[in-house]
Amino acid sequence: MERREFLKMGIVAGAAVAASALPAMAEASYTEFTLEDCLKLTPQQMAENSGAVMASWKYIQNQAAGIKNPMLRRAVLEIIADPAPKLLNVVSGRKKDVYKEFEKNGWITDISYDAFLPENGSAKKANQPFYTAPGSGYSSHHCYPGGLATHTALNVEMSLALYSNYGKIYGFNLDRDVVVAAQILHDLHKPWVFQWQQDGSCRGENKLAGTGEHHVLGVAESVVRGLPADVCVAQACAHNHPGFSKDEEAPVRWLKAAAVIADVDPVEYGLLAKDGMTLPLQRSMEAFVTHLGDHDWILTVPAVKWIIPVMEEIAMHDYGMNKAELNSKKFHAFRNAVFSQATVMNLYHLMQKDGKAALRKQVNAIVKA
Incomplete structure (x- = not known):
């Protein structure tokens, strides 16, 4: 099939699926x-040719549009439409001081000043669209173009x-706006952190304050953009609970x-209690829900680790790749395409239920040998 034709067909198929509700994914x-x-495909083209990715992206947009608070709704929609690191406007001229403060508090180890923040960041435009980013590092969960969209959609x-x-x-309602906003934004800076590389893999991640840098940077971004403190607190709790x-x-x-x-006072902003030692009291139930909702990784991380070796076997057996090529653009492009179209979870479910032969058949149906 001519490349132009399959791109067009995939985008149409993706759009048709995206119009449906999340369960149809x-x-x-x-x-x-x-x-x-x-x-030849770019990560954006792979994502746009995936029905699952486009359905997830549409779902996220719809949930953001359903936030009742108009200021919060507008902020969330703006961030996912262009997750540019606006925080760079605030850090500009202060980077050395910020780095020294992180060093003093033990929040940064084995990271040079030059590598303190992800490279190529621009406050004017994101490195890539939200929906093309992987969900995590290249050997971790949802490591394919569009993985962030499927990961976020499931968590929401x-x-x-x-x-x-x-x-x-229990007969009471939590603040739905906070739950939705915090979960949608919990990985907002993965498009900046996990930039796609020339060899088809994605950028590795440093740690800040004891967790992946995307997390601290994402919370900082929400603060810089003036999001309510309860949303920022719930977002911070995605990685651990209080x-x-x-x-x-x-x-x-x-x-x-x-x-x-x-560059704010965390107590004055409302991020911490008056003594600066705990989260605001009484502790938010929405923060717990955000944390519990962000547990897709419990299954998806091992699923990736079990799937990748089988993909390597298939690449060598069916597509003539040698071992050296398993760490090259050729294999990375192959697995990115397969993972983005089928999703790792569908592939693992197929292998778990029907065996490696069924998985191999599915891979061969997506990429013609």
């Missing part, structure tokens, strides 16, 4: 192409299920680090 279509096609749906169930069982003192130390640390980047 299991039946999302994909585009077929050759190995040569894979090498999980969070809304928790929100609904608290209402059904239920026990030892656990609460982590989001408190991340909020302090984000406040340094954003």
